[in-house]
Amino acid sequence: MSTRWYPIYQRGNPQLRVFLPNFWMKLIRPTEEQPPNVVTFSVSMEMTKYDVRSYLEKIYKLPVVDVRTRIALGETKKDQTYGYITKKDDVKLAYVTLPREESFVFPDFFSEKAEKQAQEEKSLDESKAGFRRFLDRNKKRPGTPGWFSI
Amino acid sequence: MSSTLIKCFNLAKTVGNATVKSFLAAPKQPWQACRKWVLARKRGQISHSAPHVQMPMQMHTSPVRRDLMEFFDDKKNWSENEVKVGRAWRTEELRIKSNKELHQLWFVLLKERNMLLTMEHECNDKMEVFPSPERIDKVKISMENLETVVRERNKAYHLLETGETGERPQKAVKNAFGLQVSYKSCEHALPPFMNLKWIKSRNIGFGGRAVNRFLLKYREKLYNAKRKAKNRSRNEVMMILRRNPNFDLNVLRRQFPDVNVDKLCNEDKIRGHYVPKVGV
Numbered sequence: 001m002s003t004r005w006y007p008i009y010q011r012g013n014p015q016l017r018v019f020l021p022n023f024w025m026k027l028i029r030p031t032e033e034q035p036p037n038v039v040t041f042s043v044s045m046e047m048t049k050y051d052v053r054s055y056l057e058k059i060y061k062l063p064v065v066d067v068r069t070r071i072a073l074g075e076t077k078k079d080q081t082y083g084y085i086t087k088k089d090d091v092k093l094a095y096v097t098l099p100r101e102e103s104f105v106f107p108d109f110f111s112e113k114a115e116k117q118a119q120e121e122k123s124l125d126e127s128k129a130g131f132r133r134f135l136d137r138n139k140k141r142p143g144t145p146g147w148f149s150i
Numbered sequence: 151m152s153s154t155l156i157k158c159f160n161l162a163k164t165v166g167n168a169t170v171k172s173f174l175a176a177p178k179q180p181w182q183a184c185r186k187w188v189l190a191r192k193r194g195q196i197s198h199s200a201p202h203v204q205m206p207m208q209m210h211t212s213p214v215r216r217d218l219m220e221f222f223d224d225k226k227n228w229s230e231n232e233v234k235v236g237r238a239w240r241t242e243e244l245r246i247k248s249n250k251e252l253h254q255l256w257f258v259l260l261k262e263r264n265m266l267l268t269m270e271h272e273c274n275d276k277m278e279v280f281p282s283p284e285r286i287d288k289v290k291i292s293m294e295n296l297e298t299v300v301r302e303r304n305k306a307y308h309l310l311e312t313g314e315t316g317e318r319p320q321k322a323v324k325n326a327f328g329l330q331v332s333y334k335s336c337e338h339a340l341p342p343f344m345n346l347k348w349i350k351s352r353n354i355g356f357g358g359r360a361v362n363r364f365l366l367k368y369r370e371k372l373y374n375a376k377r378k379a380k381n382r383s384r385n386e387v388m389m390i391l392r393r394n395p396n397f398d399l400n401v402l403r404r405q406f407p408d409v410n411v412d413k414l415c416n417e418d419k420i421r422g423h424y425v426p427k428v429g430v
Contacts, residue, residue, distance in 0.1 A: 005337075020296075028275075029275060059260065060218075060261075062218070109272060
């Protein structure tokens with residue numbers, strides 16, 4: 001769409017505006033230790049620092065102090081058997097600094113998952129055991145339905 | 151999300167549209183409103199929660215959370231194996247919305263997509279299964295449909311005002327290999343006659359002997375593929391007729407439109423290895 005392209009900036013032109021921005025931003029877990037008010041984002045490759053700032057300020061209403069971006073090189077790997085080289089895509093990372101009093105800790109999503117899974121497995125084991133009991137009981141009279149006896 | 155809700159309420163007041171009112175009246179809390187917006191649900195579900203709205207004093211709004219937690223899913227979905235959601239927005243549903251509503255919906259969808267991408271990235275990092283990945287596709291479909299509707303309106307407006315579609319202009323040009331490609335024009339700082347670098351880049355052996363030779367072989371390849379496909383289907387029809395002498399010819403004509411079935415019927419090859427019955 002015509003609104004998707006930034007017009008070439010000429011001096012004195014109005015500010016760049018996009019009607020329906022198609023940029024995406026992912027909040028990712030930082031690999032290195034960061035100050036509590038710095039948040040790491042993985043952003044669309046075509047986003048600039050100003051885009052990141054206005055995206056967060058206008059759409060998410062976040063107070064942004066500073067934005068730094070870099071392009072992380074994708075990993076290059078050589079195939080063990082055939083020797084051809086594959087490369088993962090480059091990603092643009094944005095390090096966004098919030099005001100000093102703000103602090104953000106990346107949440108842990110999967111702390112309760114192990115418990116839940118254990119419970120599910122337990123109930124599954126119980127039902128399996130019940131079915132085995134039923135089979136044992138009906139060993140000498142195969143083909144009888146489940147409601148036939150207690 | 152409450153600002154969206156308030157905007158919508160204002161909209162409903164001004165427009166006085168019954169459908170908009172019923173649509174907005176359903177959610178009790180802002181997050182519900184958000185969910186309603188994100189994925190269109192069946193009408194039955196919306197009207198099902200409508201009786202709660204009859205007591206306006208009971209409407210409760212929690213303070214909006216405008217922080218970084220908007221990038222993550224609802225806390226109750228964190229350890230789920232499946233998250234149930236509605237379907238994507240359809241074009242015909244979006245066509246009856248106003249421009250303002252579409253603009254609002256775009257940003258809601260944008261936020262939802264960011265949230266889903268964030269969760270997917272984290273799940274991949276932690277070697278966990280991302281619950282209900284089809285949510286991303288649904289949001290994507292909704293966004294595509296929304297864009298289609300906006301483009302339709304844009305086109306109509308431009309045609310009315312200027313007589314042109316207002317789309318990015320395209321033209322067919324030949325690339326360095328002499329093959330035809332469609333080129334989408336874009337803005338340049340310099341006009342073409344001043345852009346010496348571009349003019350030089352155009353003159354790299356295009357139209358020379360190598361290109362002609364390449365084109366000759368390329369076309370031969372295309373022609374051979376076409377010829378072989380034709381022969382293959384012709385042989386197939388012949389073999390079918392040889393094995394099944396009473397085969398329905400109309401089916402063959404429909405199945406193989408590029409084969410002249412009537413002509414093949416007189417061929418010697420379609421006769422099987424048996425003495426034909428005469429006079430039966």
